[in-house]
Amino acid sequence: MDFRLSERETHYRDRVRDFIRTEIAPRTAEHDAQVAEGDRWAVVPVIEELKARAKAAGLWNLFMPPHSGQAHVDDSFAFDGVQLTNLEYALCAEEMGRIGWASEVFNCSAPDTGNMEVLHRYGTRDHKDRWLKPLMEGEIRSAFLMTEPDVASSDATNIRTRIERDGDDYVISGRKWWSSGVGDPRCKLAIVMGRTDETAEKHRQQSMILVPMDTPGVRIERILPVYGYDHAPHGHGEVLLDRVRVPAANLLLGEGRGFEIAQGRLGPGRIHHCMRTIGVAEAALEAMARRLVSRVAFGKRIADQSIWHERIARARIDIESSRLLCLKAADMMDRAGNKSAALEIAMIKVQGPTMALRILDDAVQAHGGAGVSEDFGLAAAWANVRTLRFADGPDEVHNRAIARIELAKYEDAATQRPARG
Structure with a gap:
C-alpha cells in the first residue's frame, strides 16, 4: 500500500493549513471578543471578512465530492466549488478542526454542507435557484430538523412530526430539537423530516420537505445550551411547527423517500x-x-x-x-x-x-x-x-x-x- 499523498491532496491540505495559520489563527482573540460583546446572536464580522478572503483564494465549498451530482433530476445547475474527493477533503477538514470556527470561513460548516448536498442531489431547479445558490455563496445559513424530544430519535422510524397533504400544500405539525443553526439570524431554510403516511412500510413513512424559517407557525421556543455553552451565534434550538403550510412543490423527491x-x-x-x-x-x-x-x-x-x-x-x-x-x-x-x-x-x-x-x-x-x-x-x-x-x-x-x-x-x-x- 502506498501511503504517500498525491500532489493534489497535498496541494489543498497545505493551502488550507497555511490559510488557517496565517489568516484565521492570528484573529482568534478578535473573533472571541466579537462573539462575546453586544448581541451574541449577530453575524461575526471577522468571519465575514475571512470568508471573502477564502473565497477569493479558491478555498470555498471544498466539501462536495465530484460524484454527488444529480441522480434524480436534471443536472443543469453547476455547483460552485472545487469538489474535492472525500479523501482530499478529509485532509483539509482535519486542519479546519483545529479551530472550532474555521470551517465556516471556507463555507464548510454543518449543517449547511449536508443540506447543500441534499439540495444538489434531490432538489428541483427552483429549489436550487432559491436556496442552494445563496447557501453556496455563503449569504444564508440553514438547519436540519429531524430529532424530536418526545421519542427516541436514534431510531428515526419513531419520528412523529406530521406532513399532511392539503390541496396544493403540505401542512406540518410537530416539535423538533437540537436543530443546529436556528439561532443564527441568517438561517433562512430548514429541511424537515416527518411522517407522510402512517400505513406505509416502516421505512417508507417518512419524507423530507423544505420549510422557510419565516413561514407562519415556525417558532423557535428556546436555544438549548450544551454543557452550559449556548454556541452563539449558531445555536441549537427547540422548534415548534404549528400547522406550518408550505407548497407541495417543497417536498423533496416524493412521499416516502425520507x-x-x-x-x-x-x-x-x-x-x-x-x-x-x-x-x-x-x-x-x-x-x-x-x-x-x-x-x-x-x-x-x-x-x-x-x-x-x-x-x-x-x-x-x-x-x-x-x-x-x-x-x-x-x-x-x-x-x-x-x-x-x-x-x-x-x-x-x-x-x-x-x-x-x-x-x-x-x-x-x-x-x-x-x-x-x-x-x-x-x-x-x-x-x-x-x-x-x-x-x-x-x-x-x-x-x-x-x-x-x-x-x-x-x-x-x-x-x-x-x-x-
Whole structure:
C-alpha cells in the first residue's frame, strides 16, 4: 500500500493549513471578543471578512465530492466549488478542526454542507435557484430538523412530526430539537423530516420537505445550551411547527423517500465530523504537550513524570490509528460509494469522538484549574466533541451495525457445524 499523498491532496491540505495559520489563527482573540460583546446572536464580522478572503483564494465549498451530482433530476445547475474527493477533503477538514470556527470561513460548516448536498442531489431547479445558490455563496445559513424530544430519535422510524397533504400544500405539525443553526439570524431554510403516511412500510413513512424559517407557525421556543455553552451565534434550538403550510412543490423527491435522502446526507456528514475531530485531537495533544514542558511540580517538569509519557504515547497512537481509519473510509467512499463504506464509516464515527474525548480529558488534566476554565478552550472543545457521540446516530447504533456485520461472517458456519453430544 502506498501511503504517500498525491500532489493534489497535498496541494489543498497545505493551502488550507497555511490559510488557517496565517489568516484565521492570528484573529482568534478578535473573533472571541466579537462573539462575546453586544448581541451574541449577530453575524461575526471577522468571519465575514475571512470568508471573502477564502473565497477569493479558491478555498470555498471544498466539501462536495465530484460524484454527488444529480441522480434524480436534471443536472443543469453547476455547483460552485472545487469538489474535492472525500479523501482530499478529509485532509483539509482535519486542519479546519483545529479551530472550532474555521470551517465556516471556507463555507464548510454543518449543517449547511449536508443540506447543500441534499439540495444538489434531490432538489428541483427552483429549489436550487432559491436556496442552494445563496447557501453556496455563503449569504444564508440553514438547519436540519429531524430529532424530536418526545421519542427516541436514534431510531428515526419513531419520528412523529406530521406532513399532511392539503390541496396544493403540505401542512406540518410537530416539535423538533437540537436543530443546529436556528439561532443564527441568517438561517433562512430548514429541511424537515416527518411522517407522510402512517400505513406505509416502516421505512417508507417518512419524507423530507423544505420549510422557510419565516413561514407562519415556525417558532423557535428556546436555544438549548450544551454543557452550559449556548454556541452563539449558531445555536441549537427547540422548534415548534404549528400547522406550518408550505407548497407541495417543497417536498423533496416524493412521499416516502425520507430515509433514502437521509442516507445520502448522513454518510458524508458522519465522516466530516470525524475528520474535524482528528484536528481537535491534534490541537489538544499540542496544548497538553506545551503545558507539560512548561510547568514544574515536585522539583521537575511535569513532562518528566512517567504517567504523562504513557498518556502522550497513547494519544499519538490513537490519533494516528484513527486518522488511518478515517482516510480508509473516505477512500472507500470515493472508490466504491457510501454504501460500500458503511462499516468503515460506522467504525470511525465511534472511534473518532471517543479518541478525541480521551485526549481532551488528559489535556484538561495537564492544565489543572486552567483546563476547566475557558482560557485554553479545552472545556468548550470537550463539550462540542461529546455531542458527536449522539450526532448522526449514537454510538450504540453504530456499534450494533458493526457487530452485525462481524457476526454475519460466522452465521453460515454456525448452522453447518454438526451438533456435539
